[in-house]
Amino acid sequence: MTPAAGPLYQQLASHYGQAIEKNTLRTGMRMPSVRELMRRHRISLSTALQTLRLLEERGWLEARPRVGYFVRGIAVPPLEEVADADLSAPLEAVAGAHPFAGINERISVLVESARRADVKVDLGGATPGPELFDTAWLNKTAIALLREQPNLLAQSRSTATTHPDFQAAMALRALDAGIRVAPHQVLATVGNTEAMHLALTAVCQPGDVVAVESPTYYGLLQGVESLGLKTLEIPCSQASGISLEALDLAVRTQPRLRAVVVVPDLQMPLGTLMPDAQKAALAAFCRTHDLALVEDDSYRPFVEANERPRPIKSWDTSGHVVYCESLNKTLAPGLRQGWMSAGRWHERIQMLKFAQSRNTPAFSQLLAARWVGAPAFERHLQRLRPRLRVQREQAAQAIARHFPAGTRLRLPPGGLSLWVQLPAGVRSSVLFREALREGIRIAPGAMFSNTDRYEHFIRVSCAQAFTEQTDEAYRVLGRLAAAQAAV
Incomplete structure (x- = not known):
C-alpha cells in the first residue's frame, strides 16, 4: 500500500x-x-x-x-478456490452407487487414534471454544432456575417427552425463521445425533436408501450404517447445494430411496449456502416423489448476512420436511440440547423417542428456553459471528503462508471450519497420521465419504482462538504436505 x-x-x-x-x-x-x-x-x-x-x-x-x-486483516488469502469439478461425483455414479460398509469401523479407528494421541493443537473438532460462550449468563441463569425449582433435578416427568416451556420457546424461534410450528409439534432431543436417528428410524426400514450430500458430516454416515440403511452420495455444488439432477436420477434408479438429508446453510464440510430457489425446488421435489426431507439447520445462526436465510421447512406445505436443530454450538455444548419438528411423522417419532430414551432432561430444556428467548442470546450471536470470522481469516492466512503451491480453499460466509484442497500427490490420510505424531489433529477428507474422492482434502477447525501455537501448527502441516507433494 x-x-x-x-x-x-x-x-x-x-x-x-x-x-x-x-x-x-x-x-x-x-x-x-x-x-x-x-x-x-x-x-x-x-x-x-x-x-x-x-x-x-x-x-x-x-x-x-x-x-x-x-x-480484520486480509479477508481473502491469495489462494484459488476449491472448484466444483473437484467436489462432485460423476452423475453416472449415482445409479450404480453401493451401500456403505465398514464406515463406522473406519471412522472409529481415526477418532480413536486421535483420542490416544498427545494432541497439542486440535484442528479436527468443530465446536467453539469455551471463551466464545456467555458462561457468566448461563451460570447465573442456571443458578436462578434451580433456586426457583429446587426439586428440578430430583423429580421425574413420566409422560411428556418435552417440557411445555421449551416447546413454546422453540415455536417462537421457528416463527422468527419463517416456520409455523405449533408448540405441541416441538420435540426436544439430545443434540442433533438423536434427532437424525429418530428421523431416519421413523421414515425408513432396514435396507432402504438414504440420499446424502457428498461430502457430508461423518457422524451422519455412521448413523445411517448403524440403522442398517444404505447411503447414496449425491454431488453437492458450492453454488447451489445438492444436485437436483442427480436426485432425479436417483429416484429413477433406486426404488428403495426413502429420504434425503441436507444441511442447506453452511453445509458441513463445504460451507455452502443453498439459494432460496433451490430450497423451494428441493422441498417441491421431495413432496412430488413422496420422500422425507431431513433438514439439519444447526449452522444457520452462523451465517454472516444482513438477513438470516430461510430454512427449507418454511417452504414445506405437506409435512414432508423433518426439521432438526442442535443448540450445541450456539447455546452450550455441555447441555447437548436439540429439537425437531417432524411434520407428518410427528406421532411416530414421539413414540420412538419415548420408547428409546424417554424424556430429555427438563433442566437443559428450561435453561435453553430462557437463553434462546432472551435478548442476551442474540447479543451473544452478534459477538460470536465476527469473532469466528476473524478466526477463519487467520486460519486462511496461515494456510496461504505455510502450505505448498497448489493448495486451494474457499472462505465460507460463516461457520466453524475451512474445507481445504491439498496439492496433487498429498493424501490426507497420510497427513493425518503424520500430523498426529507432531501433536496436531485434523479431519482427513476420507472421513466425509465412503469413497476416496476426498483423499486430497482436509477439514480444519476455526472454532478455537488463533494463537502463535496455532500458526506454528499450520506451518508444520504445510511442511508435511510439501514433503508429500515433492515425492
Whole structure:
C-alpha cells in the first residue's frame, strides 16, 4: 500500500492500513479508540471517526457495538478456490452407487487414534471454544432456575417427552425463521445425533436408501450404517447445494430411496449456502416423489448476512420436511440440547423417542428456553459471528503462508471450519497420521465419504482462538504436505 495523499483522515487510514498489511497490527487486535486517535495524532473528533470508518469500508477493521474497532486483516488469502469439478461425483455414479460398509469401523479407528494421541493443537473438532460462550449468563441463569425449582433435578416427568416451556420457546424461534410450528409439534432431543436417528428410524426400514450430500458430516454416515440403511452420495455444488439432477436420477434408479438429508446453510464440510430457489425446488421435489426431507439447520445462526436465510421447512406445505436443530454450538455444548419438528411423522417419532430414551432432561430444556428467548442470546450471536470470522481469516492466512503451491480453499460466509484442497500427490490420510505424531489433529477428507474422492482434502477447525501455537501448527502441516507433494 502506498502512502495516500489528500485529506488527513485518508493519510491516517493509509498509515494504519500499511501497519495491518505488514502484520504490525495483527488480526483480532483492538484499534486505538477515538479518544486515543485524537490525542495521539492531535486531530479532531470528526477526523478520527472518518479514519476509522474509512478503514472499516476498506475491510481492514470491523466495528463491534459498544466495544470498539478491531483489526480484520486480509479477508481473502491469495489462494484459488476449491472448484466444483473437484467436489462432485460423476452423475453416472449415482445409479450404480453401493451401500456403505465398514464406515463406522473406519471412522472409529481415526477418532480413536486421535483420542490416544498427545494432541497439542486440535484442528479436527468443530465446536467453539469455551471463551466464545456467555458462561457468566448461563451460570447465573442456571443458578436462578434451580433456586426457583429446587426439586428440578430430583423429580421425574413420566409422560411428556418435552417440557411445555421449551416447546413454546422453540415455536417462537421457528416463527422468527419463517416456520409455523405449533408448540405441541416441538420435540426436544439430545443434540442433533438423536434427532437424525429418530428421523431416519421413523421414515425408513432396514435396507432402504438414504440420499446424502457428498461430502457430508461423518457422524451422519455412521448413523445411517448403524440403522442398517444404505447411503447414496449425491454431488453437492458450492453454488447451489445438492444436485437436483442427480436426485432425479436417483429416484429413477433406486426404488428403495426413502429420504434425503441436507444441511442447506453452511453445509458441513463445504460451507455452502443453498439459494432460496433451490430450497423451494428441493422441498417441491421431495413432496412430488413422496420422500422425507431431513433438514439439519444447526449452522444457520452462523451465517454472516444482513438477513438470516430461510430454512427449507418454511417452504414445506405437506409435512414432508423433518426439521432438526442442535443448540450445541450456539447455546452450550455441555447441555447437548436439540429439537425437531417432524411434520407428518410427528406421532411416530414421539413414540420412538419415548420408547428409546424417554424424556430429555427438563433442566437443559428450561435453561435453553430462557437463553434462546432472551435478548442476551442474540447479543451473544452478534459477538460470536465476527469473532469466528476473524478466526477463519487467520486460519486462511496461515494456510496461504505455510502450505505448498497448489493448495486451494474457499472462505465460507460463516461457520466453524475451512474445507481445504491439498496439492496433487498429498493424501490426507497420510497427513493425518503424520500430523498426529507432531501433536496436531485434523479431519482427513476420507472421513466425509465412503469413497476416496476426498483423499486430497482436509477439514480444519476455526472454532478455537488463533494463537502463535496455532500458526506454528499450520506451518508444520504445510511442511508435511510439501514433503508429500515433492515425492
